Amino acid sequence: MEINIDKYIAEQPALEDIKNQKPTFWVNPYKVAENEIWNHEELGLADIEAAEADLERYAPMIAKLFPETAATDGIIESELEKLDKMQAEIEKNHEFHGHLYMKMDSDLPVVGSIKARGGIYEVLKHAEDIALQEGLLKSKEDDYTKLVTPEAKKLFSQYKVQVGSTGNLGISIGVTAAALGFNAIVHMSYDAKQWKKDLLREKGAKVIEYDTDFNIALKKGRAESDADPKSYFVDDVKSRILFLGYATSALRVKKQFEKQGIKVDKDHPVFVYSPAGVGGSSGGTLFGMKAVFGEAARVFLIQPTHCPSIPLGMVTGLNNDVSVMDIGLDGKTEADGLACPSPSTFSGDYMKPMLDGEFTVRDGALFDYLRELHSSEDMMIEPSSCATFEGPIKLFENKYAKQFMKDNGLDKIQDNIIHLTWATGGSMVPDEINQQNLKTHLDD
Numbered sequence: 179m180e181i182n183i184d185k186y187i188a189e190q191p192a193l194e195d196i197k198n199q200k201p202t203f204w205v206n207p208y209k210v211a212e213n214e215i216w217n218h219e220e221l222g223l224a225d226i227e228a229a230e231a232d233l234e235r236y237a238p239m240i241a242k243l244f245p246e247t248a249a250t251d252g253i254i255e256s257e258l259e260k261l262d263k264m265q266a267e268i269e270k271n272h273e274f275h276g277h278l279y280m281k282m283d284s285d286l287p288v289v290g291s292i293k294a295r296g297g298i299y300e301v302l303k304h305a306e307d308i309a310l311q312e313g314l315l316k317s318k319e320d321d322y323t324k325l326v327t328p329e330a331k332k333l334f335s336q337y338k339v340q341v342g343s344t345g346n347l348g349i350s351i352g353v354t355a356a357a358l359g360f361n362a363i364v365h366m367s368y369d370a371k372q373w374k375k376d377l378l379r380e381k382g383a384k385v386i387e388y389d390t391d392f393n394i395a396l397k398k399g400r401a402e403s404d405a406d407p408k409s410y411f412v413d414d415v416k417s418r419i420l421f422l423g424y425a426t427s428a429l430r431v432k433k434q435f436e437k438q439g440i441k442v443d444k445d446h447p448v449f450v451y452s453p454a455g456v457g458g459s460s461g462g463t464l465f466g467m468k469a470v471f472g473e474a475a476r477v478f479l480i481q482p483t484h485c486p487s488i489p490l491g492m493v494t495g496l497n498n499d500v501s502v503m504d505i506g507l508d509g510k511t512e513a514d515g516l517a518c519p520s521p522s523t524f525s526g527d528y529m530k531p532m533l534d535g536e537f538t539v540r541d542g543a544l545f546d547y548l549r550e551l552h553s554s555e556d557m558m559i560e561p562s563s564c565a566t567f568e569g570p571i572k573l574f575e576n577k578y579a580k581q582f583m584k585d586n587g588l589d590k591i592q593d594n595i596i597h598l599t600w601a602t603g604g605s606m607v608p609d610e611i612n613q614q615n616l617k618t619h620l621d622d
């Protein structure tokens with residue numbers, strides 16, 4: 179299918195850059211008035227709170243299943259860090275206002291990426307459903323550590339859990355499902371990094387490799403699972419459970435802001451920058467932030483210049499039925515976590531009324547940011563995660579972003595902005611890959 183987006187360029191000039199693979203900022207023209215957003219959304223704060231209550235109920239089983247979470251009593255959470263040194267570094271070369279923070283989901287236990295939030299949640303919820311149905315749990319008040327016993331493993335071993343992934347979602351689902359005793363099968367696209375496949379196999383999951391992109395790996399995995407009544411498919415582009423699991427982060431961030439004495443309100447807004455693939459974890463995160471912080475949150479996605487699938491899906495209204503290949507792009511990026519040529523319809527529908535805009539970033543910039551973070555803060559995250567820095571760095575430079583700030587009266591309070599960059603993955607990256615990443619320089 180060939181799609182011509184030229185007819186939208188007059189109204190949305192950033193689409194010209196998107197078409198030409200130039201880094202830019204696309205303002206979401208479909209955002210509705212703040213007080214109308216929730217009229218358009220089927221899920222809301224109450225659903226996020228229900229997911230949080232589920233996770234609290236699962237905490238004892240998580241602590242038993244993954245002893246590395248015992249110290250936090252089975253609550254899987256990451257730190258909120260202030261990046262003063264990185265900010266000072268940025269200020270040397272760029273106009274910058276406000277305060278730079280990072281949410282360290284790169285350090286989330288067990289999985290080492292943002293996918294811990296949604297992925298572990300969905301697998302445990304599925305395990306809970308089976309356990310209730312089969313009488314292993316008598317009720318939701320029962321002792322959930324019963325799900326981590328040889329008896330439970332025997333029960334779960336009769337079932338399969340499958341997922342399609344470019345890497346991190348596969349790790350989250352594969353590791354959790356295998357640990358519980360399920361037959362875990364991960365369908366991986368060609369972008370998937372070798373170390374992620376090795377890790378999964380070591381943890382007892384079966385990895386099926388495709389020489390195709392994520393769209394196709396996802397479709398094949400889904401079809402294989404759907405044909406088997408004892409198989410459950412975790413669907414990155416459709417799952418409300420995953421989405422709500424990601425959204426719980428906002429409740430945790432709110433507590434962290436309070437604990438650190440960080441004031442967030444309409445005049446001290448939080449700008450959230452979420453690196454995006456299909457929009458699942460990224461969209462879920464932004465959805466949660468908007469539900470919890472309301473008009474005090476401004477929410478942005480970041481995608482590679484080669485793979486700006488989310489604006490494309492929204493502009494054409496085709497969502498999951500359109501691919502960046504349809505406008506002549508190749509979808510190829512070093513940011514394996516963002517290499518998804520077609521966006522999620524489910525997430526796109528939630529994002530459309532609330533998203534402020536999207537930044538697109540060159541692959542080369544990801545590695546520059548990685549070096550900057552490493553040299554200033556002595557931190558390492560994976561290249562996909564580094565996309566987040568494009569937001570605060572380009573917000574005061576890109577002409578469309580500047581216009582957006584002005585149009586929304588945000589230029590007047592720019593010194594108060596809390597820039598919340600989101601580190602989406604990193605702690606499981608093998609050291610030799612980190613060393614290679616530090617040495618990678620790309621022109622494109």
Ligand SMILES: *Cc1c(COP(=O)(O)O)cnc(C)c1O
Nearest residue numbers: 346455456457458459515602603
């Ligand atoms: C999954 C992931 C993202 C976001 O991708 P979505 O498809 O939008 O969920 C970003 N960075 C990393 C490292 C990821 O694993």
